[in-house]
Amino acid sequence: MKQTIRRILEYVGEYKKLIFFSAFSALISVTGMLFAPLIIGRAIDDMAAGNGAKEVFYSLCLLLAVYLCNSFFLWLLNYLTNRISYYTVNRLRESLFDKLSVLPLKFYDQNAHGDTISRFINDADTVSDGLLQGFMALLQGIVTILGSIVFMLYLNPAMTVIVVLSAPASFFTARFITNRSQNLFREQAKYLGDLNGYAEEMIEGQKIVKAFLYDKRAIEQFRKINAGLYEAGVKSQFISSLSNPSTRVINNLAYTVVGVCGSIAAIYGHLTAGGISSFLIFTVIFAKPFNDITNVLTQMQSAVASAQRIFHILDLPPEPPSAPNAVSLESCGGHVEFEHVSFAYQPGQHLIEDFNLDVKPGSSIAIVGKTGAGKTTLVNLLMRFYDVDKGSIRIDGTDIRNLTRSSLRARFGMVLQDTWLFDGTIRDNIAYAKPNASMQEIVAAAKEAGADSFIRKLEKGYDTEISADGENISEGQKQLLTIARVMLANPPMLILDEATSNIDTYTEMKIQKAFTRLTAGRTSFVIAHRLSTIRNAALILVMHQGRIVESGTHEELLKKKGYYADLYCSQFSS
Structure with a gap:
């Protein structure tokens, strides 16, 4: 917890000027608040002594000026702390967004997206609320406590000792309660992340939920997570809420003792009636920071728990940097070699083992096989989303680990089964990899991809706004836009991972012609389940359990009547 608070303060420390003016505002505000009891006590003594109304009026005017000054600097303090x-x-x-951009793909594969979003939004908001409440309470509290002690010592040192001795009792009571509630706040933040992740999954997958009649089970699971959040929330709030009443009891006891002692002092002539009034007000003012701090302990504890979740991501190791002697892949011939490559997502569970492949420049390689055979894993390794455990992958004779990731990935164009678009115009989505592309280039790429015809039928054509999930266009049209995006980028090597999976047969024929033009003279890797799309590939690799079990052209593999022939016949039984 201390380490987390220290790290938060490092971020706060970047705004030294604002902190200085906040402290100055707190000083002036509290000073005005501390002078007010003295003025009130003086007015009471004037009235008790029978002095004229002029002195009392003067004291009231002075009190009004003090309160106005106090209010202004209190507003300024609130503004600056905000x-x-x-x-x-x-x-x-x-910092969190920058970190998310450099984390390896492994992080996103192993963590729920909803939980990550919750840390980015909900946890950050919780830290903001806790900082605001805690920072104001801290700045005002320190000045108020010190100032109150000075003024109380001026009035009566003996009674000051009584009031000051109550402070440690309040502090240790609050700390005892805080230590027991902190773990519950951490658990509450975890449940909130789980709830966000689950809700996001169910909302995104509503079609599947309804299609498989999963509604009741989804509600039951949601209620289970929500109940855990409720239980952790109630316990943390209840235990934390004990802090303020407990410290108030101690402060009220001190207030009672001061009242009794002040009365005795007044009887013996050591203190005036106005002095008693002033001292009792100072007792309340002295106790107020402790009450304020314990009152915002809930927000502060939640902020610390949320900050720990954010710092957990910030502390994760980023994607390993490029080697110190890494070179940039400026020109690319497209010669790709896999040499004795072995890889496992989980230690001891080998997915690819001793894999060898030599892809000549300009070759079109189709990769087929059952789900889990390792087809997409090859793409992940080729793009260095993951690094090989053993062996090496070479491009034009250079180990890809000796190339900068940016230059390596810039040489590939990817069209995936899962389309990805962003909020913006169709023109911007196509030009994603080439922002400075001219309108003519964008239209030409769209025509090659077979997307131009449907784009022009839209109300605003290429200036039509689409959402990130592409609600206003079909799945097939989304796929066409991603294909046009790659065609515009015009990379030397291509990766097509089920690129036509969401497209009808007629459109697929058009796309295949476009792909034929696109892949001409370029090294391309085509992952396909629909074998009709890869009949013309120069080489077809059949993978099974991370190994190449067959290779050859479409006709050669059919003649072998082996693994590929079985896959093909299962799709085209005639």
């Missing part, structure tokens, strides 16, 4: 809070969380979110 800025500090939001600037800090803004930097925290920037």
